[in-house]
Amino acid sequence: MFNNIKTISYVSGTTKTNTFFYFLKKLPIFKKLVSDEIYSFLDIKAFVSIVMVVCSTLFNIFIKFAYVFIFGIGIALTAKNYKSIDSTLFIFSLTVFSILGGLLKGSAICDPSDEKYTCIKLLKMPAKDYCISKFILSLFNNTISFIPAVIVLGLIVKLSILQSLLLSVNIVCAHVISEVIHMYLNKKFNTILGSNVPYSFFYIIFIPAVFLSILLLDRYYTHLNIIPTISDISTSIPFTLIMICLSDLCFIYIKKYNNYYDLIKKSLQQDEIKKVSIRQNMQGSNNTFKDVKLKDDKDLVIKGKNFDKYTGYQYLNEIFFARHKRLLIKPVYNAIGVIFGVTLVTLISYFLVPTTTPYIHDIMAEFLNLFSLFPFLIYFVTLFSSERACRAMFFNCDISLLSYSYYRKPKVVLETFKIRLIKIFKTNLLLCLSICLCYLILMIATKNVINIYDTGLFFISIISLGAFFSIYHLFAYYIFQPFSTELNVKNPFYSILNVVIYLICYVSMQLRLPLLGFAIAVISISIIFCIVALILVYKLAPKTFRIK
């Protein structure tokens, strides 16, 4: 076992070291200092490799500290509207995000990785040996990172060391149990959950949804003491004992299980495909682009549109959006349908169910105070029309056309940017206008007083958000062009920026700020961002929008 762990660490260390030297050589200062021979200095490499493994372990600990800080303290803080943070909320938040979330999260055994491909396919390591060693490494990493993070940050919220210890042990146990859950589900559904797009969506929505619903329940049924009870249970000794027993059973299962190769076969195949350059395998399957593939039978025929009136790049993009209607536009239409549906149901119950009438009247009177929910809502819906659109543009169009010089000419890059921006904005505008229209209908129907200034501010903010998310994704795509021909996301800034935007939207949803301040902030940020983004695109995109 120890030898296997050593081999995996060696492979991972060497890969990291070589990647490090490769990128070091790309930096202007080191370009001349570091020669190609560096790869042959085995002593230096062994040393750097150890440094790399130590650094990545430390980085992992740092990430867990940041994670516990954001999910334990940050989100719990926003949930309480900046009132004092207590240990109950800290425990509750980590229970939902890390224990419940940990049970469903990724799996070291099942999820695909380059390292797994190298060890099992290329180095012919037995699948069972690899999986068990990988599992032990992941358990070790979780133990040395979660336990200190929860204990240290627990001190801030005045959590006793025993409680912190119990909570962190439960988190580590949840990750162990998660492995077996993944093994079972992967076998049952013959898929890899860790890289399954619908599952990831489910995970991203399900966990915050549970968190929010319990918060809401707790607010309305205070006497039930829901959150304190959950917190007490998840830091109680019996619960921890149960978790440890379950983990022990999982250990035994993992140790006794024999069919690892069949279990992970699929993740190896996917990686195998990923490793084949896109130039040789244009139909290559990759998770980043799995949801933007066209289907011959569904997407070929474009109904009711005549493209003959368009020429050149306009023609190209008109067809692009028409043929991607199912993937990009329909989800937005569905969201609009839901908005009108909710409006209709509200109207029906307002007029036909007298008991709901006063509630609905009150909600509508206070509706504008719910404005902080909208950035997240619009962010979420425009993921289809804007973010997915950019991935579709790359996968189905730009990856091939960017190989040709005519498509890379600055004039053409800016022209296609403009055409695409207008197309995306039109779709998003439809969503924004629908929200505004439904608001007006409901206000008039429920005979509420319409304050023209507030309503105007609300409308402008909603449309600004639509504009912001239209430009944001396209801007990030044109400036960072984060995808490589191997279909990976190469640019870390792109991923970081996306996480930041997601967090800002999520946190702002929790803040429940009053309309005036928040709306003005949204409008000014949107306008400033749009101007800056457009200038940057016009200045930089002709250089940055390239195949990498």
Added chain:
Amino acid sequence: MILKLENINKSFGEKQIFNNANFTFEKGKIYGLLGRNGAGKTTLFNCISGDLKLDSGNIYLNENIEDTPISTDNIGMVYSTPILPDFLTGYEFIKFYIDINKDKVDNLKTIDEYFEIVKLEKEDRHKLIKSYSHGMKNKLQMLCFIISKPPVILLDEPLTSFDVVVALEMKKLLKELKHDHIIIFSTHILQLATDLCDEVVILHQHILSETNQELLHSPEFEAKLIDILKDEE
């Protein structure tokens, strides 16, 4: 019309690819570029097409009397695996291509007439390129040259994965095209080079050299060529 490489130098880090290489390609000929793996055939194409910058030296295109630095507009490039936008049908792609090259095209034909030239079947013209076979995609790329007629056509290891029928069609097409163009293609397949090329250029030891014309069709060609390429630095 000639394409002139003048004292070109290119290296990646310490690995030198071209060292003061010179060569002149002429219109009306098909050149086969031969070299061992890693000799720099694709690099040469990328330098000519402007995708890679030379360390020093010049590449000129002389269409009449004057040497002018080559521009990307003068180049048509075919990759070993054709790269085309999946979401369009063949017909739509050609319409788009004609649109953006309208000012360069004289004697414009209808789209269907163009398809006739490369013998792309009627029922395939309105299918998504995504579903096209390798050969069909290559025909589309060839069609682009027939439409926009770039002076220089570079083919990076083409014809390697074609079936015999399509390979023959492509060979015929290239031979028809050569009168108005400078065509250079890189290949590993000797037979293809001897079949199709008017001249074989060898990229070896960082320079380009022409092989003896008579040798090209002689039975000893293969043995001689291997001798040259085996000759280590």
